[in-house]
Amino acid sequence: MSAEKSYYRPLAQIGAARPEDALFIAGGWSWFTHAEHLTRNGSQGFVHVADLPEDARARLTAPRADIAGLNFDAPKIMGILNVTPDSFSDGGRFNAPxxxxxxxxxxxxEGADIIDIGGESTRPGATYVPVVEECARTVPVIEAVRSGSDVPISIDTRKAQVGAAALKAGADVINDVAAFTFEPELAQVTAAAGAPVCLMHAQGDPTTMQDNPQYENVLLDVYDFLEERIAFAESLGISRDQIIADPGIGFGKTLDHNLALLQNISLFHGLGVPVLLGASRKKFIGTLGNAPQAEDRAVGSVAVALAAIAQGIQIIRAHDVAETRQAMVLFAATS
Structure with a gap:
């Protein structure tokens, strides 16, 4: 019988008072001296960095490569630009080029380091948008943005034809909420273009994903899924150092699932790639923060973002960019 799989969650800390034996997480701003050893049977205690398996220590500490001109010495903000009529927060506001x-x-x-452009809402209950329509929404916008700005662009899509058209129009990164499971052909498009990709975990389709999501262990289930999708991308020639992982907050997850992921999100550094958090204005923030309307969730969104940054998370996907940037600057100055 094979040995039970081990996972190592670095106990991330920040600040200048760093012990000599501490190691930086992913070459960034947070560090750790110990990691929690997890298996499917639960916590197995804590391991000093010197006693970590060599491969686990390497994945947790190796500096992440630049992606689309972005380095990860400090956290980055992905600004959200929805060109849809029905996105949960800002649908219909920015459709025209x-x-x-x-x-x-x-x-x-306001401080966005990369702009994420999406033409198909993936909010809970959203329905499929045909390829022709999604391209009509996104391609003119990408062309307009590229002609008027040099900011990196990611295309938020699950579809191969949309991804190909977006890259041709000037997008830099593929951001696939289905991690190449909806249309595996998108992986081939990405590999052929030599484009970076963000692979996100989702359980189920947006239409039904919130009906009754179930996990054996949400933290480890999501980790294993992302590990497998990263391996699939690599098998097609996509370099691991050009892959970003996103645990998919709110995509087929209950409030408790979301909190379990957020409280332990440093685990995902073990994938050896930059980690993106997309929690901005999500329903759980409204539930916990007593903010029924999405536009009233900026403060809660910033709080969640700072908690993730304290665990070394490299990219924050945000609607409220100015507020997030201000909070990040003050957080860094006072940490």
């Missing part, structure tokens, strides 16, 4: 370009310039001025 002129409005989208103006919004992009505003987001960049």
């Amino acid at each position: 002129e409005a989208a370009l103006a919004r992009t310039q505003a987001l960049a001025a």
Whole structure:
């Protein structure tokens, strides 16, 4: 019988008072001296960094490569630009190319390091958007943004044809909420273009994903899924150092699932790739923070973002870029 799989969650800390034996997480700003050893049978206690298996220590500590011109010496903000009529927070506001370009310039001025453009809502209950329609929504916007700004662009899509059209129009990164499971052909498009990719975990389709999500162990189940999808991407020639992982907060997950992932999100550094958090304005923030309307969840979103940054998370996907940037600057100055 094979040995039970081990997982190592670094107990992330920040601040200048760092012990001599501490190691930086992913070459970034947070560090650790111990990691929690997890298996499917629960916690097995804590391991000093010197006693970690060599491969686990390497994945947790190796500096992450630049992606689309972004380095990860400090956390980065991915500004959200939805060109959809039905996104849960800002649907219909930035559909026209002129409005989208103006919004992009505003987001960049507020501190966005990369702009994520999406033409299909993936909110709970959202329905499928045909390829032709999704391309019609996104391609003119990407062309307008690329002609008027040099900010990196990611295309938020599950579809191969949309991804190909977006890359041709000037997008830099594929951001697939289905991690190449919806249309595996998108992986081939990404590999052929030599483009970076963000692979996200989701349980089920947006139409039904919140009906009754179930996990054996949400933290380890999501980790294993992302590990497998990263291996699949690598098998097609996508370099691991050009892959980002996203645990998919709110995508087929209850409030308790989301909290379990957020409280232990440093585990995902063990994948050896940058980690993205997309929790901005999500329903659980409204539930816990007593903010029924999505536009009233900026403060809660920033709080969740800072908690993740304290665990070394490299990319924060945000609607409220100015507020997030301000909070990050003050957090860094006082930590």
